[in-house]
Amino acid sequence: MRLVGCVPNFSEGRNKTKINSIVEEIKKIDGVKLIDVSTDYNHNRTVVTFLGEPEEVAVAAYNACRRAVELIDMSKHTGEHPRMGAVDVVPFVPVKDVTMEECIELAEELGRKIGGELHIPVYLYEAAATKPEREDLAYIRKGQYEGFFDKIKQPGWEPDFGPREVNIKSGVTAVGARPPLIAFNVNLNTQNLDIAKNIARAVRNSSGGFRYVKAVGVNLEDKKMVQVSMNMTDYKKTPLHRVYELIKAEASRYGVSIAETEIVGLVPSEALLETAVSYLQLHGFRNEQILENYIYE
Structure with missing residues (x-):
């Protein structure tokens, strides 16, 4: 069995109803195993971990992202952890018989869908980065949600997918491929x-x-x-x-x-x-x- 991991970070760690609704989208997909849901009130952030075959994991990741942007309003979000979007970051991780190159393809596919269908600027990071400086997530996220409205207009800050304009409700999302951290x-x-x-x-x-x-x-x-x-x-x-x-x-x-x-x-x-x-x-x-x-x- 080929296994890829996905560890999306959502900018909601206080409203259990919203968190459960997002997680349910993952649990609906056959062949995907929900491994962990970690919420933090102070960070106002939830980190979800799930595993499965690459194709099924990609579907679960998109469905969870779509639900998150429906429920989370970044214009009202506060928390201790740096963040820039309702779906803040979505990394794919090779676990078993899956290459990093395949995870990069998954990141590109998901980034294209989030950008095109959900109308959110998407930046590819780590192994999927299209520019060397974008390998570092902290570089992309610097200035956070509030600072991105001006930053995205500056030279060199065009997103990899989606509009070159911050989505006021959903912010900006980073999608990537990386080893386990x-x-x-x-x-x-x-x-x-x-x-x-x-x-x-x-x-x-x-x-x-x-x-x-x-x-x-x-x-x-x-x-x-x-x-x-x-x-x-x-x-x-x-x-x-x-x-x-x-x-x-x-x-x-x-x-x-x-x-x-x-x-x-x-x-x-x-x-x-x-x-x-x-x-x-x-x-x-x-x-x-x-x-x-x-x-x-």
Whole structure:
């Protein structure tokens, strides 16, 4: 069985009725398995993960996007997470017997449909990017929804699909193809947002930190703490435990401790195993020693 993953991010994390309606569009498609739905009130964002054969996943992705733009009004949206559209980003991920090139084709097909049928500007990113600078999602999203109205008119900012005009209700969407990433958040025992922003600046690639880390500092109003919110784009080259330890060290400079961490959506077992091996200082540990590997086989 050929498997591709899709991990759309929708700019709604507070209205359960709307979220459930979007997710139902995915569940309707035979051959598609809904894996995870992660909502965050402070971010006002929902991340959905589903798997299946490429053709069925493409149908489910479009149907969910179509429903989301019917329900979400970006002109009224607020949240801590950077965003530019009701359907903020839709990545396709090769999982089993599917190539990155096939995922790029899926991204192009979906982007063309969103642009043409839903009348939303679409930018292709990561492996599907049509310009080198657009490989970086943060580059595309800079200025967010509010800033795109002027940005889209500037030279070099024509979308790959759809009108060269921001859809007031639905904003702008990025569609792409990428390897698996880990959405890893670290919550700090403080309400000082400047501390989280400073630590995010220390760990993210764009500010001189780790090559495969994107990070921002956000406020978690309901928890009375702040968060370093990260995307780990290559956990093999920048492992979780290395980033965690730097955040821990940076936080201690401000007299702050780590309250908890979280992973949004799915995570490759290899990433957690590497973390366990590092902290337990296991010498010569092999994957063949994991009992569940034999069970799954």
